[in-house]
Amino acid sequence: MRGIVFLCLLGCSLAQNLTYSWNGPGTSSQGDPNAANECLTDTQTCGCCLMQKQMWRMETFFNMSLAELQRGLERAQGVLNTMRSSRSAFSVALTDTRRCVGPNRADVVVQYQSVFINLGDGYSVSTGVFTVPRSGVYALALTVYSDAGAVGVLLAACGRMRRNGRVIAALNEYNTQDQEDSATVVLAVQMQAGDKVDVILPATCYLCDDNSHYNTFSGFLLYATD
Numbered sequence: 228m229r230g231i232v233f234l235c236l237l238g239c240s241l242a243q244n245l246t247y248s249w250n251g252p253g254t255s256s257q258g259d260p261n262a263a264n265e266c267l268t269d270t271q272t273c274g275c276c277l278m279q280k281q282m283w284r285m286e287t288f289f290n291m292s293l294a295e296l297q298r299g300l301e302r303a304q305g306v307l308n309t310m311r312s313s314r315s316a317f318s319v320a321l322t323d324t325r326r327c328v329g330p331n332r333a334d335v336v337v338q339y340q341s342v343f344i345n346l347g348d349g350y351s352v353s354t355g356v357f358t359v360p361r362s363g364v365y366a367l368a369l370t371v372y373s374d375a376g377a378v379g380v381l382l383a384a385c386g387r388m389r390r391n392g393r394v395i396a397a398l399n400e401y402n403t404q405d406q407e408d409s410a411t412v413v414l415a416v417q418m419q420a421g422d423k424v425d426v427i428l429p430a431t432c433y434l435c436d437d438n439s440h441y442n443t444f445s446g447f448l449l450y451a452t453d
């Protein structure tokens with residue numbers, strides 16, 4: 228293949244009078260009107276030149292295709308980098324050692340202390356609040372559990388998930404029929420960067436947990452919208 232190209236280059240340099248115009252891939256180029264006559268007198272040189280012309284056309288086509296692929300790759304890498312830099316996921320449990328929180332006389336924010344994951348550092352252990360790092364659609368989940376200690380005692384496993392102080396979902400297991408009970412809610416919510424999500428333990432309710440992690444609060448970014 229390389230030998231043919233060299234031969235062509237040699238052949239064409241000897242036939243400088245033959246000129247071809249380039250009209251891009253897929254279009255026919257107008258050659259020298261004398262080319263036909265040329266081919267009658269010097270078929271070898273002419274054939275070589277036509278071949279070189281085709282190869283140049285192919286090379287240009289491949290160069291253009293390659294450039295297009297490279298642009299596509301750069302775009303995809305840009306999107307991937309944005310996705311990586313905006314990853315956000317938290318999942319926390321109430322405690323690692325056996326403990327109950329509540330009942331309190333007023334509503335309090337639950338401070339989940341056992342952290343499974345806090346990608347992007349959106350969740351604060353000291354406040355119990357998740358601050359949305361990036362606008363987008365988030366999945367949020369809350370599970371509450373409590374243990375009354377004995378049958379017939381008031382069981383009050385409750386929780387209210389709030390966004391910017393407004394309740395978006397509530398769980399309420401308030402009865403004297405069960406010693407233990409749990410409830411779960413899962414949501415998909417469109418949120419803005421800076422929004423604050425927390426869980427309220429209503430007055431008179433109480434949650435119990437140990438290293439089985441019966442009480443969990445989780446959220447993660449499904450996709451960004453900015």
Ligand SMILES: *[C@@H]1O[C@H](CO)[C@@H](O)[C@H](O)[C@H]1NC(C)=O
Pocket residue numbers: 244
């Ligand atoms: C190339 O061009 C020159 C001058 O235009 C002419 O004298 C010569 O005959 C041409 N050669 C061929 C191979 O056509």
Ligand SMILES: *[C@@H]1O[C@H](CO)[C@@H](O)[C@H](O)[C@H]1NC(C)=O
Pocket residue numbers: 283286287290
């Ligand atoms: C194709 O690309 C190579 C490398 O950039 C370059 O050397 C060559 O001249 C290009 N060929 C054409 C026909 O544009």
